[in-house]
Amino acid sequence: MWIGAGLAAAMLAAVWERSEVVSLGYEVGELRKLRDLELQRHRALILESASLSSLERVDRLAADTLGMGAAKPGQIQLVPERPGVEPASMLAALTGGAQVAEASFKERP
Amino acid sequence: MKRRAQWRCNEEWVTRQFFRRLLGVAVILSGMALVVGWRLVDLQIVQAAALAKRAERQQERMIPIEAERGAIYDRQGRVVAMSSELPSLFAVPSAIDHPAALGAELAAILERPRQELVRRLSADRPFVWLDRQVAPARAQAVLALGSEGIGVVVENRRFYPKRALMGHLIGFAGLDHQGLEGLELSYDHLLRGERGWLLVERDAAGRAVFPKSARSAQPAKGRDLRLTVDEVIQYSMEQALDAALRQTEAASAIAVMMEPRSGAILGMAVRPEFNPNQAAATSAERWRNRAITDLYEPGSTIKPLILAGALEDRKIRLDELIDCEQGSMLVANRRLRDHLPHGLLTPPQIIQVSSNVGAAKIGMQLGAPRLRHWLTEFGLDRPTGIDLKGEAGGLLRPVAQWSGRSLASHAIGQELAITPMQLVAAYAALANGGLLVTPHLVDAAVLPDGTRQAIERPAARRVISRRTADRLRDILVSVTAPEGTAPKAAIPGFRVAGKTGTAQKIDPETRRYDPREVISSFIGFVPAESPQFVLLVIIDGPQGAGWGGVVAAPVFRQIAEETLHYLGVMPQAPMVAQAAYVTPHDVRGTE
Numbered sequence: 001m002w003i004g005a006g007l008a009a010a011m012l013a014a015v016w017e018r019s020e021v022v023s024l025g026y027e028v029g030e031l032r033k034l035r036d037l038e039l040q041r042h043r044a045l046i047l048e049s050a051s052l053s054s055l056e057r058v059d060r061l062a063a064d065t066l067g068m069g070a071a072k073p074g075q076i077q078l079v080p081e082r083p084g085v086e087p088a089s090m091l092a093a094l095t096g097g098a099q100v101a102e103a104s105f106k107e108r109p
Numbered sequence: 110m111k112r113r114a115q116w117r118c119n120e121e122w123v124t125r126q127f128f129r130r131l132l133g134v135a136v137i138l139s140g141m142a143l144v145v146g147w148r149l150v151d152l153q154i155v156q157a158a159a160l161a162k163r164a165e166r167q168q169e170r171m172i173p174i175e176a177e178r179g180a181i182y183d184r185q186g187r188v189v190a191m192s193s194e195l196p197s198l199f200a201v202p203s204a205i206d207h208p209a210a211l212g213a214e215l216a217a218i219l220e221r222p223r224q225e226l227v228r229r230l231s232a233d234r235p236f237v238w239l240d241r242q243v244a245p246a247r248a249q250a251v252l253a254l255g256s257e258g259i260g261v262v263v264e265n266r267r268f269y270p271k272r273a274l275m276g277h278l279i280g281f282a283g284l285d286h287q288g289l290e291g292l293e294l295s296y297d298h299l300l301r302g303e304r305g306w307l308l309v310e311r312d313a314a315g316r317a318v319f320p321k322s323a324r325s326a327q328p329a330k331g332r333d334l335r336l337t338v339d340e341v342i343q344y345s346m347e348q349a350l351d352a353a354l355r356q357t358e359a360a361s362a363i364a365v366m367m368e369p370r371s372g373a374i375l376g377m378a379v380r381p382e383f384n385p386n387q388a389a390a391t392s393a394e395r396w397r398n399r400a401i402t403d404l405y406e407p408g409s410t411i412k413p414l415i416l417a418g419a420l421e422d423r424k425i426r427l428d429e430l431i432d433c434e435q436g437s438m439l440v441a442n443r444r445l446r447d448h449l450p451h452g453l454l455t456p457p458q459i460i461q462v463s464s465n466v467g468a469a470k471i472g473m474q475l476g477a478p479r480l481r482h483w484l485t486e487f488g489l490d491r492p493t494g495i496d497l498k499g500e501a502g503g504l505l506r507p508v509a510q511w512s513g514r515s516l517a518s519h520a521i522g523q524e525l526a527i528t529p530m531q532l533v534a535a536y537a538a539l540a541n542g543g544l545l546v547t548p549h550l551v552d553a554a555v556l557p558d559g560t561r562q563a564i565e566r567p568a569a570r571r572v573i574s575r576r577t578a579d580r581l582r583d584i585l586v587s588v589t590a591p592e593g594t595a596p597k598a599a600i601p602g603f604r605v606a607g608k609t610g611t612a613q614k615i616d617p618e619t620r621r622y623d624p625r626e627v628i629s630s631f632i633g634f635v636p637a638e639s640p641q642f643v644l645l646v647i648i649d650g651p652q653g654a655g656w657g658g659v660v661a662a663p664v665f666r667q668i669a670e671e672t673l674h675y676l677g678v679m680p681q682a683p684m685v686a687q688a689a690y691v692t693p694h695d696v697r698g699t700e
Contacts, residue, residue, distance in 0.1 A: 043193045046247075050188040050270035107356040 144339070158411075169308055172461075175265060176302030178286050178694050179331030181279060183340040184375075184552070189271050190279050190293070190385075192286070196248035196261045197241040201527060202232050203550070204258030209349060211256055215239065218250045230258075238497055264424045267293075273382040275343055275396040278336075278550060279495075281385035290388070290396050292334065292550060295498045301556050302331030318667070332562070333555040337373035342366060345671045346378040348640050350646075354380055357651035363400050363529050364668060366644045369537035372546035372566070374495075401492075401500040404526035405647070408612030411522035412468045413581055414535055416456055418483025419475045419576045427456055427580065433466045441513030445469055445521075457584040461593045463609060465521045472520025477508045480519055486572050487535035488545055489527050495548040501526040522612060529645055537643045539585070540606070540634040542621050543578040544569040567571060582606050586637050589662075598631055598662035600670050600679025606640075607633020607665065608659035626650055631661035641678055644669055 051057075062068040124588045152160060179188035190656050198219075205211060212227030214645030216392070218228070219240050229237045238250075241264065258413050267282045280291020287296030305328030350362040363437065366375040383395045395401070417423040436447030447464050472480050484505055493502040504526040511519075518524040530548060539546045555560040573581075585606035587598040594609045610630040612624040630647045634640035645667070646661040 039193050043191060046188055047191055047193055047268050047270050050191070053187075054274065055340065056272065056274065059348075089593045 119352050139350060143187060145569045154271060159504075171306055171308055174305040174307055174328045175286070176304050176328035178265075178267065178282065178302065179300040179333045179554075181300075181334045181336065183275075183336050185341075186335070186531065187340050187567040189275055189336070189340070189661045190267065190269050192265055192267050194218075194263045195242040195266050196245055197264045198239040198243060198248060198251055199260050199262065200230055200237050200239050200256045201260070202230055202234060207649060211254070211259075214254055215251060216264070219243065229255065245653070248320075271386045272386060274340065274347065275338060275377075276383035276385050277396070277400075278338060278377055279385055281388040284583055290385075291398065291497065292336075295496055296334055296551060296554075300331040300334065303329040304520050305329070307475060330557045332557075335552045336550055336554055336560070337368075337371075337375065337552045338377065338550060339375055339677055342672050343463045344377060345378040345670050345675070346376045347380070347382070348668045349664050349671075350378050350380045352667075353646075353648055357653070357655075357660055359647055359651040359652070359660075360649045361399065361662075363647040364645065364664070365400050365533045366527050366642045366668070366672070367537055367548055368544070369540035369640050369643050370544075370616070372534070372537065372548045372569075373552065374550050377550070377624055385408040389681055393623075398497065398499075400529070401497055404501055404504055404528060405628050405649075406523055406525065406612040407527055407532055407612075407630070408522040408630070409463045409465075409468070410532060410608050410610035410630055411525075411535075412460055412463065412471075412520070413467065413539065413585060413608055414483065414487050414489075415472055415475065415480060415520050416460060416584070417539065417573050417577050417581050418479065418486070419456075419471050420580065421483070421573050422475060422479055424474045424476075424479075425456055425471060427584075430455060431467050431470050433459070433464045435462070437511035438465060438466045438469065440469065440517045443514060445517055457587060460584050461587045461590070463588075463594050469517035469520045472486075472516055473522075475510060477516045479518075480516065481508050481634050483503065483584040484519070484525070486545075487538065489525070489535060493528075493548050494531050495530055495533045496550055496564075500530070501528050522610065529647055532644055533645050536632050536634065536645070538572045539578050539581045540640040540643050542575040543571055543573040543580070545572045580636050585633070594656075595631060595633075595662040597658060598665045599635055600635065600666055600673070602671065603635050603678075604637035605633055605635045605669070606612070606637040607631055607662075609662060621684070627655040629655045629657040629660040631657050631665045633665060633669070635658075635673065636678065636681055638681065641676055642669075642672065 119511070168415060178192045179189055180192070183189050202208070208227050208230035212223050214222035215226045215230075216220070221240060226239065227240060235455075239259070240247075251259060252261060265284070265286060269276070269279060269281070278291055280289065280298075282293045282297075284287050286301065288294040288300060291320070293300065305326045307325045346364045346366065350364055353359065353360055357447060362378075362380040364376065364378045366377070367373065375397070377400050379397075379399050381395060383391060388396065420427070430453040433447065433451035435452060436450035438445045445465055447466055449462070449463050451467070453464060454462070454467050456471060458464075459471065475483070489503040490505040491502045494500075504517075510658040511524075515524050534548055535547060544670070547567050549564070549566060552629050553564060553566055556562060583606075585608055586594050586604050588607055588609065589595050589605040595607055598607050599605055608631070610628075610632070612628045612630070614626040614628060615621065615625060616623040628647060628649050629651055630645065632643065632645040634643045644665055646664045648655075648660045648664070651660045
């Protein structure tokens with residue numbers, strides 16, 4: 001009788017193990033799908049970001065929406081570095097006119 | 110007594126009969142057991158292996174796992190090509206009860222003609238596509254309708270988020286993820302990766318139950334590519350070419366920019382444009398990367414290379430005076446002309462004003478075999494070896510096939526044909542001190558774990574001495590001076606070295622040069638002292654005045670100026686007031 005009971009218990013354990021394995025198998029499959037989906041979303045977001053930041057689109061938006069355009073000759077002014085003069089002062093000088101600029105240059109201590 | 114004996118006799122007969130029948134049953138049962146036993150032996154031992162395999166086939170399912178195709182990034186790591194999965198919708202018409210009603214609902218979601226969808230849903234076919242590679246939200250909306258006859262499968266698709274930018278360079282991959290053009294083709298072996306597989310058990314419904322991890326092979330993702338090309342520089346080049354095409358009404362245009370020391374291509378623009386996202390709807394003619402496939406006569410841009418050869422061979426001195434015969438010389442009974450008459454000029458002056466007569470005389474001093482030798486030394490007789498498939502080599506005939514005029518013609522860039530890429534590589538040698546480098550577009554392959562894998566390149570080959578290269582550089586700077594042929598290429602604050610070219614095209618009908626059809630070009634490098642790049646601009650078939658100094662030089666200047674600013678290269682010479690340049694009177698026709 002004990003032998004029979006032992007055999008029955010072993011059989012039940014085997015069946016339970018198989019059932020668990022199958023159940024975990026389904027779970028692994030679902031998680032795998034979820035992971036693939038998230039990876040896919042990640043790729044899609046990278047692509048969307050790349051597409052939105054394309055220079056052609058930015059250029060078009062800048063021109064159409066903000067009314068911006070390429071600088072014309074003479075609109076770009078290169079400012080030579082001057083020892084002892086702070087860049088902020090030079091910028092203020094440029095925006096305030098030539099005479100003000102010379103006056104507003106502050107010497108560094 | 111007699112009855113008793115008869116009864117005993119009957120009893121023996123019954124017993125005998127019983128045992129006889131019992132024996133019969135035993136024999137039958139034994140026979141059956143034997144048959145069953147034999148069948149067991151047959152199934153478990155004799156056919157065991159075959160049946161086990163058959164069972165595996167029925168219960169197991171091999172799922173192929175496609176390898177993810179590697180992405181392509183520009184010099185700064187911006188994505189220019191990447192694969193992504195998209196849902197495709199299909200229908201099983203026999204499982205659909207009301208095609209008309211369902212078709213109307215689908216038409217609203219998919220934004221496709223209702224009639225077409227109804228026709229597909231009513232088709233006498235087991236399977237029809239409704240829409241392929243649709244937006245995930247649309248696929249969800251369709252599935253939410255709950256129709257049993259509609260299903261979805263996921264398909265991989267290659268995306269080029271920058272659209273037409275770098276289109277000719279990148280090329281495209283087909284539906285089976287095989288590279289078909291451009292870098293997608295030439296680096297297909299690295300991008301593709303290796304397909305994997307997974308063995309799973311199936312349940313009664315055919316669903317995958319449990320992956321047998323011990324019996325699987327993971328796909329190996331393809332390698333990513335890091336290009337040498339920069340999106341911003343490429344955009345600048347393409348914008349400039351578009352503007353030039355609008356202005357000159359030319360048929361096509363090409364611009365190539367390369368780092369002269371490394372051979373790294375910073376940009377390669379070809380017009381008309383090509384959007385790889387719409388490759389199937391575009392003619393193959395538009396896919397062609399003309400910068401490496403199309404041959405053209407280089408015209409006057411060849412002259413500095415001839416002079417470099419003559420200097421190397423000590424056939425000429427820079428202070429030597431050459432009689433340009435007032436712009437007209439008879440060569441093999443045909444007259445070779447300059448647009449403007451010139452008298453005695455030194456070789457640097459010949460390059461500066463681009464005298465054909467002077468260049469022809471330099472070529473004659475060099476002689477045909479040596480002239481051809483120097484053209485081959487600069488790599489004009491073979492492909493440059495750039496990492497793109499389909500590159501053409503130059504068309505440079507053997508000296509034995511030259512006519513009486515060929516020597517002079519070759520010296521002014523006629524009777525030979527090269528690709529734009531070959532010319533850029535040759536000028537890079539002038540810019541970098543005399544080394545011929547191999548142009549390339551891919552800086553490195555990147556493994557999935559982020560490891561960079563450098564790509565081997567042939568070593569640079571010395572073509573001319575550093576001294577000759579330096580002398581040529583100074584001569585080429587004079588071309589962009591107000592007295593030269595290309596002051597429109599000058600950039601305030603920088604010394605720009607370069608050369609104009611205006612090549613006549615051959616009329617296919619008359620097989621003679623057509624004076625109305627020209628290819629205008631300008632090639633140069635800047636800053637001349639330490640060149641950041643060599644840039645070639647070609648405008649094919651401009652209407653009106655088509656001189657390289659007038660048509661191509663301003664495009665060169667625009668691209669070069671923007672690129673110098675982008676690269677943070679500061680002006681080296683004092684800035685002067687930026688006045689609009691006036692076309693010099695002596696520019697026209699001297700190229």
